[in-house]
Amino acid sequence: MIRAAAYARFSSDNQRDESIDAQLSAIHKFAQDNGFEIVAEYIDRAKTGTNDRREDFQRMIADSASGDFEAVIVHKLDRFARSRYDSAFYKRTLKTNGVQLVSVLEHFGSEPESIIMEGLLESMSEYYSANLSREVKKGQMENALACKHTGGQPPLGYQVTADLKYEINENEAKVIQYIFNSVLNGKSYADISEELNQRG
Structure with missing residues (x-):
């Protein structure tokens, strides 16, 4: 053997x-x-x-x-x-x-x-691996040019629809607005982060 x-x-x-x-x-x-x-x-x-x-x-x-x-x-x-x-x-x-x-x-x-x-x-x-990588990148570029989601976690404040388009996530949008308003009111990043963590 x-x-x-x-x-x-x-x-x-x-x-x-x-x-x-x-x-x-x-x-x-x-x-x-x-x-x-x-x-x-x-x-x-x-x-x-x-x-x-x-x-x-x-x-x-x-x-x-x-x-x-x-x-x-x-x-x-x-x-x-x-x-x-x-x-x-x-x-x-x-x-x-x-x-x-x-x-x-x-x-x-x-x-x-x-x-x-x-x-x-x-x-x-x-060749198979190299060609697959090229095709994936090409598909991602086409999606990006069409303003479609290319994978991964969408940006905070947005969600992905069934046709891969971005739309505003109303709950997360409130968080974004709170962050911007807090910065304009002079709050530090640390204070904003702590408040958001306390809110869960």
Whole structure:
């Protein structure tokens, strides 16, 4: 049996732990069917694969030097990294430590052509993230130009309608008016803040 570590990741707060469960389930089944023994699990939740600032990912890379496992199994290569540089760098680190990277869904074999296929998939993963970021920013810009809400908490005194337009929140508007009137009457920011906190 080849000792292996399982690595799972999802990239957005909008995703859920079910994504992790599905990845780990597929990894464990693959391991059972292909002569691997899972001896460790590393999981990063709501962490992008476009950079390496992932706590469990870094712990896994560090642990790869310990000799505790001989392979890292991921559901797909884009769970490991969505950056070609990071993918190449950390795969090299694993290889130096005698650890192979294995994908449940992508099998390249040992033929020279596999180098091209693996590189192509890594490029597509990086393109997907870059293109998604561009499209999101474009959508946010279009919303902003149309005076629509682009996400997050609306400014104090406003609320967001069903069609993403801003409208005055009457209750919060009274607070805004109170703040401005208090400033005009010479009250300090500290006094205004204390009074508002007392009001709840």
